[in-house]
Every structure is written in C-alpha cells, then in structure tokens.
Amino acid sequence: MSAAPSAAPLLQALEVRKSFGATQALKGVDFELRAGEVHALLGPNGAGKSTLVKVIAGALRPDAGRLLLGGEELGRIGPAAAHAAGIETMLQQTALIPDLSVAENIALGRRGGRGGFVDWRAQRRDGAAALAALGLDLRLEQPVGELSIADQRAVELARALSRRCRVLILDEPTATLGAREARVLLEQVRRTAAEGVGVVYVSHHLDEVLEVADRATVVRDGRVVEVMELRRDGVQARDLVRAMIGREVEVAQPPALAGGGAIALEAQSVTVGRRLQEVSLTLRRGEIVGLFGAVGAGQSTLARVLSGQTRPSAGSVAVDGRPLRVRTPRGALRRGVALVPEDRLRSGLVPAFDVAENIQLSARALGRGVLARRRLPEARRWVADLGIHPADPTVAVSALSGGNQQKVVFAKTVASGGRVLVLEEPTAGVDVGAKQEIRALVGRLAGDGAAVAIVSTEPEEVLAMCHRIVVLRKGSVVAELPREAATRQTLTELATGAEAER
Incomplete structure (x- = not known):
C-alpha cells in the first residue's frame, strides 16, 4: 500500500482534446493525480489512454485543454521540458543501454561534474541511494544487459527516483514479467509512491490494479466514464470490467473436446x-x-x-x-x-x-x-x-x-x-x-x-x-x-x- 496521498492535486489535465484526422482520441478528458498516490488509468484498447499518457509526457501536443503541475500551468511542453518538470515515463520496452553499468544507467540524462567530466564517486553514491530506496541489492558496476528483465525494470524505477521525479507514468510495466517478478515490481511501485511520487499506472491486469492502486480513472471512447476509489470495500475486478466495457463480459471457455482427435x-x-x-x-x-x-x-x-x-x-x-x-x-x-x-x-x-x-x-x-x-x-x-x-x-x-x-x-x-x-x-x-x-x-x-x-x-x-x-x-x-x-x-x-x- 502506498503512503497516504495528498488531498491537493499534484497533476491536473483539464478538458484535454486530441484528434488524429477525423478520429477524436480525447474528447475533453479531465484527469487528476495526487502526490503519493498510485492512480490506475483504465479502459479498452483504443479508448484514449495512450494518447492521454503521451500528452502528459510531452510526446503529443493536445489540440485543446490545460496541464497543471503543482498548480502551475505547464503549457505546451515537449519531452525534454516534461523531464525537467519531473515527469518520467516507463514504457513496455525498457529504455536502458545494455553495455552501461547499473550506476551509469541510473545517471543517464543528468549533467556531469564540473567541466563536463563525470563525477564517478557522486554517480555511485546517488545510484546506491536510489537502489536503497527501492530495497534493491544490485551491483552498481554490473552491465544492465546481464540483468533479468525484472531487475532492468527496477533500475528504471531507481533512475526515476534519482531524478527526483514528481510524476511517474508506468505503461504496462509487468507485460514482460512472470508472476513472481511482477509481484516484486508492484512492491517497488508502492515504495516509489511512498517517496511522495504520484504514479500513473496503466495496465490490463486488473488483479494488479486492485492490489497496488488507490484510485482508478476509466476512459472509454475518448471520455472519462468513471473515477473509482479502489480502497473502498467491495470494489472487485468485475466492477472495473463493467466500467471499462460498459457491460458484463462472459468468460470464454475452450470448446468441449470431441475426443479421438488425430x-x-x-x-x-x-x-x-x-x-x-x-x-x-x-x-x-x-x-x-x-x-x-x-x-x-x-x-x-x-x-x-x-x-x-x-x-x-x-x-x-x-x-x-x-x-x-x-x-x-x-x-x-x-x-x-x-x-x-x-x-x-x-x-x-x-x-x-x-x-x-x-x-x-x-x-x-x-x-x-x-x-x-x-x-x-x-x-x-x-x-x-x-x-x-x-x-x-x-x-x-x-x-x-x-x-x-x-x-x-x-x-x-x-x-x-x-x-x-x-x-x-x-x-x-x-x-x-x-x-x-x-x-x-x-x-x-x-x-x-x-x-x-x-x-x-x-x-x-x-x-x-x-x-x-x-x-x-x-x-x-x-x-x-x-x-x-x-x-x-x-x-x-x-x-x-x-x-x-x-
């Protein structure tokens, strides 16, 4: 469970609209994230989740609407400005350099020491602190290409913390992980929120959502259809499914075996x-x-x-x-x-x-x-x-x-x-x-x-x-x-x- 979220919004998206040709991907979406909160962003494929995430991360410019961080207008920012503002994104594919060490990957994107030289001592110190915040026991000098996918994910989380990010967007973070590795990552997500980071969690794994998230915003056909308090007693996966799809979904079963198949x-x-x-x-x-x-x-x-x-x-x-x-x-x-x-x-x-x-x-x-x-x-x-x-x-x-x-x-x-x-x-x-x-x-x-x-x-x-x-x-x-x-x-x-x- 993440730390108690702040009541005041950390990030706000207000009346965000985005079209691609004749297709309206976002039709006036409102979204709110609090510091210390894990907030799930849910919806069927094509609902607009990815478009909203890209707008927040600065990868797409909205046609209309406003973005506020800590109550201040962000304006039409790009990816570099989003990083500078403290917005980090982890996509399904890891964004690490395999031949560089754990410490070097954690330090990626930050300025070097005086005169442009790398301060190796500071790099190791900051890397160790970021790993410790997530309870990780990794060798700083080990190339990340030698790590498991789960540990590479952990290094990305450590990098986001080392950059003192305020908003962390996770897009299907467990898609390439097994059940055991996914549970470890969920614990690290909770630790990240406990550091005061606002986490946007995009996933189709509803059991994970119910385990790690405090709230969920459900998007369908480019609009927000419901905001749910997941810590309320009685909220179950079927409630999320009903909000996402707009109807009950029957579980498919394999056909009965006729027997004697060649x-x-x-x-x-x-x-x-x-x-x-x-x-x-x-x-x-x-x-x-x-x-x-x-x-x-x-x-x-x-x-x-x-x-x-x-x-x-x-x-x-x-x-x-x-x-x-x-x-x-x-x-x-x-x-x-x-x-x-x-x-x-x-x-x-x-x-x-x-x-x-x-x-x-x-x-x-x-x-x-x-x-x-x-x-x-x-x-x-x-x-x-x-x-x-x-x-x-x-x-x-x-x-x-x-x-x-x-x-x-x-x-x-x-x-x-x-x-x-x-x-x-x-x-x-x-x-x-x-x-x-x-x-x-x-x-x-x-x-x-x-x-x-x-x-x-x-x-x-x-x-x-x-x-x-x-x-x-x-x-x-x-x-x-x-x-x-x-x-x-x-x-x-x-x-x-x-x-x-x-």
Missing part, C-alpha cells in the same frame, strides 16, 4: 543447447494445450522450434506424421504451422503497412497472394469478425492500439490457412473485451479442428483457454495435467519449484 504435431526429445532439455509434446486436432512456465523456463524456445524459428540440436518434430525439417518460418507455414509471436509489432507485423496489407502478408509469403488493394473485401471481413478498431483496413497498423494490433496478427495467421497454431502470450497487453474476443476466436479455431499451443507465463491465461497444461521449468517438462486438475497455486508452485520445498 495427432497434428509431435515433438520427441527436443533439445536446444541448455535452453531446452529432451522435451516431448503431442498436439491433437481440436485441442488447446498450454505451455506454461516462468520467464525463461523454455516455453518460448519450444515455440520457436515448433514454428520453424529455431532448429533443435537434438530430437525431432513431426507434423501429420511427417518430419518437420524446415529452416525458416515460411517453410513451417507451408506445412500448416503458424506462429503468433509475443512481440507483435516487431515480429508479427510490418508497421509501415496498413491493416489489409498486413493481413495478406502470410498468404503472399506462400505465393498465393495478390496485392492487398485487390482483396479489401476479405480484409474488411476480418476487421469486422475480430472487431478491429478503427474499422478501416487502409489505416496504418502502427496507428492501432496494442490489442487491435494483436487482432491483426491473428487475422494474418488464420488467413494463412495454418492448422497448427503456436500462440505466444496471445492476450498480453490487451483489454478485457479484446481478451475475451481473442479467447473466443481461439476456441472457434480449435472447434474447427486446429491444434493450438498457448505459450504463457500467466496462470489465468492457460486456465481460461486450455484443455491440457504442460509445465516447464529450467528447460524441462516437470508436469502435465488436465485443466480440471490445475489451479493457479498448483501451476505457480510447479513452475517455480515451490512444491518441492514443502
């Missing part, structure tokens, strides 16, 4: 150096199988082997009884194996292309495609079926929210005709409504006979979607169990080895 893919004793050790796996038609583990447990490496991204050093993979000997993802796609990668923007899409062109990428890679402009009706069908917003296939995919980008990746993958689907973190960073739509789509695909593997570090994801769950730890399979026998606690204990310690 083996679509079989991996036997697959080994990849030290990352994967003699892993065997079977996928059947109509079945959704979860590949679950903590970050770095080996499930992502296995996904790349199954989809032709990585060649195993030992073992074999067969599709429909025939060996899968491919050197490229295109070769795997020709055999009907398709991958939805975790990093959708870098690996799953071409940002410079529009939605229609991206949907046709896989088909064109197989030599069956024509120019997307001639296939707009098909692209429009996918846009409508998946609820992609805005509903215009000629919009650049880079202009879409994360959840809508994920839907485009799904459309591209399914349009390729793949019948064995490997999905890495398929609903990471998407809102509740989009999450249920994607889960329903996966269920329909399995119901139509596709074999699906879900790669995830989130227990809720595999529990909600999968018929069977394979748990990996340190590159090996440690358990395989039907969904009916799995719980969040069981999966977490298996993935971390906690069950062996009891």
Whole structure:
C-alpha cells in the first residue's frame, strides 16, 4: 500500500482534446493525480489512454485543454521540458543501454561534474541511494544487459527516483514479467509512491490494479466514464470490467473436446543447447494445450522450434506424421504451422503497412497472394469478425492500439490457412473485451479442428483457454495435467519449484 496521498492535486489535465484526422482520441478528458498516490488509468484498447499518457509526457501536443503541475500551468511542453518538470515515463520496452553499468544507467540524462567530466564517486553514491530506496541489492558496476528483465525494470524505477521525479507514468510495466517478478515490481511501485511520487499506472491486469492502486480513472471512447476509489470495500475486478466495457463480459471457455482427435504435431526429445532439455509434446486436432512456465523456463524456445524459428540440436518434430525439417518460418507455414509471436509489432507485423496489407502478408509469403488493394473485401471481413478498431483496413497498423494490433496478427495467421497454431502470450497487453474476443476466436479455431499451443507465463491465461497444461521449468517438462486438475497455486508452485520445498 502506498503512503497516504495528498488531498491537493499534484497533476491536473483539464478538458484535454486530441484528434488524429477525423478520429477524436480525447474528447475533453479531465484527469487528476495526487502526490503519493498510485492512480490506475483504465479502459479498452483504443479508448484514449495512450494518447492521454503521451500528452502528459510531452510526446503529443493536445489540440485543446490545460496541464497543471503543482498548480502551475505547464503549457505546451515537449519531452525534454516534461523531464525537467519531473515527469518520467516507463514504457513496455525498457529504455536502458545494455553495455552501461547499473550506476551509469541510473545517471543517464543528468549533467556531469564540473567541466563536463563525470563525477564517478557522486554517480555511485546517488545510484546506491536510489537502489536503497527501492530495497534493491544490485551491483552498481554490473552491465544492465546481464540483468533479468525484472531487475532492468527496477533500475528504471531507481533512475526515476534519482531524478527526483514528481510524476511517474508506468505503461504496462509487468507485460514482460512472470508472476513472481511482477509481484516484486508492484512492491517497488508502492515504495516509489511512498517517496511522495504520484504514479500513473496503466495496465490490463486488473488483479494488479486492485492490489497496488488507490484510485482508478476509466476512459472509454475518448471520455472519462468513471473515477473509482479502489480502497473502498467491495470494489472487485468485475466492477472495473463493467466500467471499462460498459457491460458484463462472459468468460470464454475452450470448446468441449470431441475426443479421438488425430495427432497434428509431435515433438520427441527436443533439445536446444541448455535452453531446452529432451522435451516431448503431442498436439491433437481440436485441442488447446498450454505451455506454461516462468520467464525463461523454455516455453518460448519450444515455440520457436515448433514454428520453424529455431532448429533443435537434438530430437525431432513431426507434423501429420511427417518430419518437420524446415529452416525458416515460411517453410513451417507451408506445412500448416503458424506462429503468433509475443512481440507483435516487431515480429508479427510490418508497421509501415496498413491493416489489409498486413493481413495478406502470410498468404503472399506462400505465393498465393495478390496485392492487398485487390482483396479489401476479405480484409474488411476480418476487421469486422475480430472487431478491429478503427474499422478501416487502409489505416496504418502502427496507428492501432496494442490489442487491435494483436487482432491483426491473428487475422494474418488464420488467413494463412495454418492448422497448427503456436500462440505466444496471445492476450498480453490487451483489454478485457479484446481478451475475451481473442479467447473466443481461439476456441472457434480449435472447434474447427486446429491444434493450438498457448505459450504463457500467466496462470489465468492457460486456465481460461486450455484443455491440457504442460509445465516447464529450467528447460524441462516437470508436469502435465488436465485443466480440471490445475489451479493457479498448483501451476505457480510447479513452475517455480515451490512444491518441492514443502
């Protein structure tokens, strides 16, 4: 729990408006943040959250409205002026220099000593103080590239504190973290607020929001629809969902197994150096199988082997009884194996292309495609079926929210005709409504006979979607169990080895 927030507003956004062409992203939004408060900013994909955050951070200039910090008008500031005013932003991707040390990364952006020379003693002193404020035990001289993603996140928090920031914006800070690492980060967020910093917390993980935030502002269709006091008794995740979506959302369930599905893919004793050790796996038609583990447990490496991204050093993979000997993802796609990668923007899409062109990428890679402009009706069908917003296939995919980008990746993958689907973190960073739509789509695909593997570090994801769950730890399979026998606690204990310690 953060320290008791100040009653007076630290940051105020008043009647902020922002349009992109004919699209009104913000329609007179008011937002208030107090010192020492963790304030969640919630809403479905495309609601305007990212636009508001960018306005506060100085990355976008609003068309109208005012920003006040400590009661003083900020005016139309840019990123540099926002930093100078004490506004820091942590995006989903870390903004660190891997080859520099922890101390050097914490000191980034600050002036050097006299004459432009670096005061190494002061740098280490300030770095140690920032780490201590978060309860971190990291070596100041260690290159951050050698740290885990969780520790890199912690270094970013320490840097923000060392800059004496007044406002810290966290955009999906746990998106790349496992459950254990996420809990550590949440504790560090609370410590940051306890230092008097106002924290804006943007996340689709509502359990995290309820644990760490004091208040929540819910945005929908460019407008604030509700401000909620989360410390009030009785506020639950379903209340947040109802405010975000405007209706109750039914939880998608995997389709009932018809039984006797033919083996679509079989991996036997697959080994990849030290990352994967003699892993065997079977996928059947109509079945959704979860590949679950903590970050770095080996499930992502296995996904790349199954989809032709990585060649195993030992073992074999067969599709429909025939060996899968491919050197490229295109070769795997020709055999009907398709991958939805975790990093959708870098690996799953071409940002410079529009939605229609991206949907046709896989088909064109197989030599069956024509120019997307001639296939707009098909692209429009996918846009409508998946609820992609805005509903215009000629919009650049880079202009879409994360959840809508994920839907485009799904459309591209399914349009390729793949019948064995490997999905890495398929609903990471998407809102509740989009999450249920994607889960329903996966269920329909399995119901139509596709074999699906879900790669995830989130227990809720595999529990909600999968018929069977394979748990990996340190590159090996440690358990395989039907969904009916799995719980969040069981999966977490298996993935971390906690069950062996009891």
